[in-house]
Amino acid sequence: CTHYLFIVVVAVNSTLLTINAGDYIFYTDWAWTSFVIFSISQTLMLVVGACYYLTFTGVPGTATYYALIMTVYTWVAKGAWFALGYPYDFIVTPVWLPSAMLLDLAYWATKKNKHSLILFGGVMCGMSLPLFNMVNLITVADPLETAFKYPRPTLPPYMTPIEPAVGKFYNSPVALGAGAGAVLSVTMAALGCKLNT
Numbered sequence: 001c002t003h004y005l006f007i008v009v010v011a012v013n014s015t016l017l018t019i020n021a022g023d024y025i026f027y028t029d030w031a032w033t034s035f036v037i038f039s040i041s042q043t044l045m046l047v048v049g050a051c052y053y054l055t056f057t058g059v060p061g062t063a064t065y066y067a068l069i070m071t072v073y074t075w076v077a078k079g080a081w082f083a084l085g086y087p088y089d090f091i092v093t094p095v096w097l098p099s100a101m102l103l104d105l106a107y108w109a110t111k112k113n114k115h116s117l118i119l120f121g122g123v124m125c126g127m128s129l130p131l132f133n134m135v136n137l138i139t140v141a142d143p144l145e146t147a148f149k150y151p152r153p154t155l156p157p158y159m160t161p162i163e164p165a166v167g168k169f170y171n172s173p174v175a176l177g178a179g180a181g182a183v184l185s186v187t188m189a190a191l192g193c194k195l196n197t
Contacts, residue, residue: 046066047192049070051189054066060105063104071094095136098128099124
């Protein structure tokens with residue numbers, strides 16, 4: 001029971017992160033900073049739960065199944081937010097699935113070697129998700145256009161608008177997210193595997 005409860009909790013938290021990443025006003029105000037932070041946070045949530053689930057069952061393919069659970073949760077949750085007036089087309093693309101497939105591939109190709117899963121799978125997952133997330137953003141509604149179309153009367157204090165710092169500290173949010181994600185995902189992959197021992 002504890003195993004499956006953990007899976008549900010991590011998947012729900014991943015869904016909440018996705019909903020935050022899909023908040024168009026937050027994205028508009030904080031620009032690429034939001035992209036990097038949310039890409040890394042979603043990578044870590046995916047890799048810890050997927051590695052846990054994968055090594056728990058020992059069956060290649062369960063990481064992808066876990067990502068599918070996250071995706072369905074997100075679709076349901078975003079549907080509820082849509083009823084509150086949010087645009088449904090902002091972030092609903094299953095960006096986790098390709099990265100989870102890479103975890104499964106690393107586990108399967110190395111004959112279920114847990115250490116290879118941690119090292120190779122963690123790096124591949126961490127490097128790939130920001131890339132898929134950017135492809136996702138390119139295919140959905142423009143945040144600025146959406147913000148004007150769906151104005152919100154008030155903002156919580158932590159979302160007070162600031163000038164977007166695009167290009168001031170780094171030029172490529174995908175590269176920054178992928179670099180940080182590749183390092184941190186190895187640690188979280190190890191944690192996911194360790195939770196089974």
